[in-house]
Amino acid sequence: MATIRKSARSTNPAAERPHPDATRRSQRSRQAIYDAALALVGEVGYPKTTIEGIAARAGVGKQTIYRWWSSKADVLLEAFLDLGERLVAAAGEEAYTIPDTGDVAADLKVVLRATVDELRDPRFEAPYRALAAEGVVNEELGRTFVSRLLEPSLQLHADRLRAAQEAGQVRQDIDLRIALELFVSPLAQRWLQHTGPFSHAYTDTLVDYALHGLAPR
Numbered sequence: 001m002a003t004i005r006k007s008a009r010s011t012n013p014a015a016e017r018p019h020p021d022a023t024r025r026s027q028r029s030r031q032a033i034y035d036a037a038l039a040l041v042g043e044v045g046y047p048k049t050t051i052e053g054i055a056a057r058a059g060v061g062k063q064t065i066y067r068w069w070s071s072k073a074d075v076l077l078e079a080f081l082d083l084g085e086r087l088v089a090a091a092g093e094e095a096y097t098i099p100d101t102g103d104v105a106a107d108l109k110v111v112l113r114a115t116v117d118e119l120r121d122p123r124f125e126a127p128y129r130a131l132a133a134e135g136v137v138n139e140e141l142g143r144t145f146v147s148r149l150l151e152p153s154l155q156l157h158a159d160r161l162r163a164a165q166e167a168g169q170v171r172q173d174i175d176l177r178i179a180l181e182l183f184v185s186p187l188a189q190r191w192l193q194h195t196g197p198f199s200h201a202y203t204d205t206l207v208d209y210a211l212h213g214l215a216p217r
Helices: 002-010 022-044 051-058 062-068 072-090 104-119 122-137 139-166 176-193 200-212
Strands: none
Touching: 022 051, 022 062, 022 072, 022 122, 051 062, 051 072, 072 122, 072 139, 104 122, 104 139, 104 176, 104 200, 122 139, 122 176, 139 176, 176 200
16 A cells, blocks of 8 residues: 555656645735835825736735725735834834833833834835825725724823823823823824924923923923
8 A cells, every 4th residue: 555655646746746835825925915005105195006006016916905905095004014013023022012111201212212213214104104194185094094003002102101190200180192192293293294303302302391391390
């Protein structure tokens, strides 16, 4: 029996070839689609980015895209999430978190400096800017953009401020949502509208002003 099985394999070269790894092939296709979507939206903007264009640049059929996603917005949002994970992995870090060293000012400065670095990364900036701009005029996209991309980060800021509140480092009566907007909203405005230098020094000053106020001390 063993001899017969060996002989059968030797006369059928196709049987000796390894089977294609469908999982790896699918992952390569997904990555190509992510890269194509981000590149296109950065080059031509969101309105002119199409499923057909993404498919052509990725080298896949558009039916492949529709098998996994229902719209170009879904493709782009997932592509951004994937890019964020890859940037974190490339930096040798774990999932995005806000440190809690017991010094809320220092911790917020660290995370806002990292945000500046990410927003200035050319792999991220052009497509993110295009999607953010479209979200202003496209309410449905804007809401999806906020809920899937921004909200998880905003919640981490709120959690860190809550911990500072519990430690007595900030007032007990503050609205945490408004408080975190004192940091992230000016940062977003300066980045989107180019109203001034976008740097670590700027974010450090934001933290100092937000935590200590503008009144004389």
